[in-house]
Amino acid sequence: MNIKDIVNRDIVNLTNCESEPIHIPGSIQPHGFLLGIQKGASRIEFCSANSADFIGIAPDKLLGKQISDVFPEEQASRFALYAGAEAIDSAKPFVFTLNGVSFNTTVHGSGSNVILELEPFPDGTLHLPNLYNQTRNFVSIMEKSSGLLDLCQEIADETRSITGYDRVMIYRFDEQYNGEVIAESRREDLVSFANQKYPHTDIPAQARELYIRNPLRMIADINYTPVPLLTIDDSADKSNHSLDLSLSILRSVSPMHIEYLKNMGVGATLTISLLQNQKLWGLIACHHYAPKLLPHYTRLSALLQGHFLTSQIAVREVAEEYNISEEVDKALTEALTLLHETENFTEASHQSPWLLKLANATGAAIYHEGILYTNGLVPSDAELIELFAFLSNAYPNQTFETDHLSDVYPSAKDISKYAAGVIYHSMVSGEHDGILWLRQEKIETINWAGNPDKAVLQNEDGVRLSPRKSFELWMEIVKDKSSPWRKSEINAASSFSYALQKHINYRVIRAQEDQNRSLNEELRLANKELSNLNWISTHDLKEPLRKIQIFASKVLDREDPDLSVQVKDSVERMRFAAEKMQMLIEDILTYSKAGSMDKVFVLTDLNEVLRDVIAELQDNIDEKGAVLRAGKLPSLEIIPFQVHQLFINLISNALKFVKADERPDISITASMVDAAAIPTEKNAVGHYHAIAFHDNGIGFEAEYESRIFDIFQRLHPAHKYPGTGIGLAICKKIMENHKGFIGAKSVFGEGSVFTLYFPVA
Template sequence: MNIKNIVNRDIVNLTNCEHEPIHIPGSIQPHGFLLGLDNDSLLIEFCSANSAAFIKLAPEALLGKHLTAFLSEEAFGAFRSYIKTDTFDSSRPFVFTLDDISFNTTIHPSGNHLILEIEPFPDGTLNLPNLYNQTRKFVSYMEKTTYLGELCQNIADETRQITGYDRVMIYKFDPEYNGEVIAESRRQDLDSFSGQKYPHTDIPAQARELYIKNPLRMIADINYEPVPLLTLDNTGEKSNKSLDLSLSILRSVSPIHVEYLKNMGVGATLTISLLQNQKLWGLIACHHYSPKILPHYTRLSALLHGHFLTSQIAVRETAEEFEVSQGVEKSLSESLELLHQHEDFIEACHQSPALLTLANASGSVIFYNNKLYKNGEVPADDELIPLFSFLAANYSTSGLVTNELTKTYTEHANLSKFAAGIIYHSLAPGTPDGIVWLRKERIETINWAGNPKKAVIENAEGLRLSPRKSFELWMEVVKYKSVSWRKTEISAAGTFTYSLQKHINFRVILDQENRNRILNDELRTANKELANLNWISTHDLKEPLRKIQIFASKVLDREDPDLSAMVKDSVERMRFAAEKMQMLIEDILTYSKTGNMEKVFKTMDLNIILSNVLEELSINIEEKQAIVNRVPLPELNVIPFQVHQLFVNLLTNAIKFTREGITPVIDIRSTIADSEDTPGIMLPRDRKYHQISFADNGIGFEKEYQNRIFGVFQRLHPSHKYPGTGIGLAICKKIMDNHRGFITADAEPGQGATFTLFFPAG
């Protein structure tokens, strides 16, 4: 029979200690022995080398054998019944007796194996602890303690009493997993470790993971000799067998951790995990200065203390947070009330004490419209303005909460006197406007248990991690940091900022309304004046023009030999100018009416309107021998007389701007369109339009004029050849605006032009 051990012989040093495979050491502590059974056959595949010390059977007599190799048939039957349960209850371990010695067996699965950890009862008792008395004490702790620190001290005292360890400490971890002793119970002759901190390197990441998986860990004798685990070396099988001992109570300990405890002078330990939200919150650490084997049920009593404290952590932290939040909420309510009572809160109330206490800040600053509004203890203006510019450039949307501003705003350590920590929110993204709460620097002296930076030593083998040989008090001064912000303070600052933003926006809207009101009054006055001018242009100017035209006609109709050709030409020019001015006045009147007249919509068949327009323009069409091709048009909700004017203007232009020798052809088309159908036109998304186009084969125009052509008095061609006022297309655009639609133009010189109308569908 070939037997081999599975001891993990990876060398642990400075470069790989964070990756030490502490869950598969391949060895155990000697105060018990271990068997690894195949799940299906229950044959013994692993056995610790010390089995003979407990049951007088060496590994050679057990490996590959059935449990009945040392268990009686009756005991094996009880074992089979025990492992049929879904879960293994550590409070009811499997117990068997051999040679009048009772053995406690804790069982747990590990991959394809069952791990049996077998220990004799060191004090000979198989009784459970007095749970009634223990629970009664827990209730009394709950009733007489208010704060978490008080409760931790009670738990430390009680744990030491029931376990008998020389020292019991309760650690709390910070976010970086540096541990601090927040409660301690000890022998009077021992120096206190209370308040001391231990760096995160003392408990590497993989060790913390095991503390989460296995909440209880015991080392009975720091000077123990690890007992290797043995297995059969079957031919053809891989030689790197291992057994995951993450949940094992007997699992051997990292040699680095052993050296660490030796340097502290510790002889035995018990460690209980304290968890919150599946993370390691802290530890109950029990130290003894000589070897100590704690019985199974006493370990469970200590573990119950851990469970009780774990159940109270969130409750007590919430209670402490609530106590702070009451003051914060009161100040927040006062600040919001001031905000609602004063139209100009920033100017009038920026120095309110409540604005500071809502976040328990030492100072606050509002930067608004290039002005600083300061409250409490704050830096100088020439330091604050660059700070707001930096924050606006980097945190305008997310805000910033930090208790160490120098990490973010580098090279500005001088700010820490007043602004070591800040809560910042922008008031208007895209501007430097914002609000910031400040906390002064709190210079802190940390009491480390030895210098945490001297965890590395150099020996003949090179650099290696050395658990500090000196645990004498070593103090470190920490600067440029403030007290951390609590959740309630951060929330209150955010709530107030949101209300302040609404307040500012409301003020802006009020100011804009006032400006609009003044502007509307001015526009109303201007409109009255324009109405008077319109009356003058449409009545007072028309009458003189008509008289000029009549006088000119009479002069030209006379056959007076005394009138020279020059005089007749001058009179003809005068008459033509008067006609042109009258046409201009009428077009201006039409343009004005298009925007000012009451807009009465009516559902109309556009085919009827188009037929009326064609009838009205029939003489012009016949004179030009124009061809008008049309398709059925839709029925729409329109202003009838304006659409009539619209069609008249478009058809008149198409008839007017023709090429010599070319028969004018006008195509009127209609379809439904949306933004995807017209990629060159910026139509609103998710909306359909009736698209009606008027296309001709006339003289056209350059592309550069396709937008300008809709302006008032925009003429592209000489008036003597193509008479007009340049207002017709401006009237078309205003009509389409009145219908919440669009008009576009597209043309090629000498090829014709297309004017397209877009009426909203539905």
């Protein structure tokens, strides 16, 4: 039988550690031994090379054997039930006993395999923890700790008491996964690491992923020699080339991490993950300066401390945020009250301290219609206006917040004293209008555990890169940054900005209403004057014209023999002009009434309207010898007298504008059309009743199709075709009253078609 190891021998240094496959090292730590079997079976497929050190059986005697060949039958049967359960309880390991030695056996699944990690009891006993006392202590700690940092310190002290490590630290990660020591419990002779920061490169991404999957990790002796994992060499079987040890307790550690710990002078470690929303919030990191093997149940007691702390992180953070948000909400309420009670919002920005307190800002500014209003500590007006212009162009109709303005704004360093961080909301009232909350620069000294820029050093051989050796305190001074904005402050700023925009919009609307009210009053007076003009037209002008016509007729009738031809012609012209003027006044009055009279709609049969119109025009029809044909017309909701006038005008025009020595031929048709059939009217929608008047008259040029309905528009000489040019304008006005349209098509010298479009109800 050929046996091979599955050790991962890829060369690893800091140039490729971000991609190091640390979950498949192919080796373990030597304080226990490992067996691997396939799921649903008991044949040993993997074995660590140190099995003989614990049970006196070498790997070549284990590989290929059944579990029952190694351990007593009764234990093998119980293990088959334990490992075959739907969920293996890794917190309560299975106990194998061989040659009088008991082994805590931690079991977990790994792909198609089941991993058994066997550790002898350090002193032959289980050392079960007193969970009642541990829980009672935590409840006492939780009640007396005032904030999250106090709670972390208490947990660090309690964890050190339980485990006996020389140093216990609680890390918290920032957005970039730089770690900061926020609590520490240590031996008095050790140098404190409290408040020191460690760069994100100290814990690569794949290591952070394993901390999420496996919340507890122990290294019993930094100077251990990795024990290779062995398997039967079967070149046909590709599945035994590696073994995923992500959940393993004994898994061997990356040589880069071992070198890092050696550089720190650490002898043994225990690490417990602190998770929030499936993300790594922080770590409980335990350091010992000599080898230290922690029993299984003591490790679980330490892990329980991590669970206790994890359960409180969100609660404490929410409580701290709530206390701040209460103050912020109070300030927002006061600011909004002042805004709504003050006629001029500028007073609210100038006089109200609440405008600053609602976002815990040191300054605020509003830029509205070219005027700047400020509150608190702010840069100069010119610098503020330049900042507003930049933000409005970079974030149009948006909101923006940052605690490091110089990241996006080149001139920010010049105003960091006032505006290292900003909350910005644009406003749509004018160019560059917006509102800003400002925070002063908060110069911060960061205590790094060694220079983060030298976290990677070149080895003495000049070839390999390795972790830094120096962990002496290295201070970095950070400028041009403000304290970060909290969510409650950002939300309060948004609420105020929204209310301010509504306030401005309301004032604009109110000013527009005042302007419209003034214009309406002017329009009312103008309409009154027009009504007076109509009165003058109908009464005061008609009477003099009537007298002119009467006296002219008398002169012509009575004095005719005594008048010269020239006088007769002048008097005749005078009488004709008076008649023309009277006709014009009548048409103007009709046009005016078409738009001003009450619009009472009545369901009316258009066939009856047409019969009345024909009866009224019968003398003219007979005189012209006209032929008039009409199809069946619909019944519509109309203003009857206006549609009567409409038909009168269109048929009269067809009778009037006829070629010499030709009888008028008029036909009237009705149909249903879609809005698309009215190409000249873009506002037409839906369906329409189309009433078309066809004639064989003189027609007109196509260029006049849109102008023919303008008032006083005449296309033919008055001496040949008398009229005022108002008739078709009246027709258009009537169709507008009916929410419809009128159109005209013509071929000059051949005739015209005038079509009325009444919307279908």
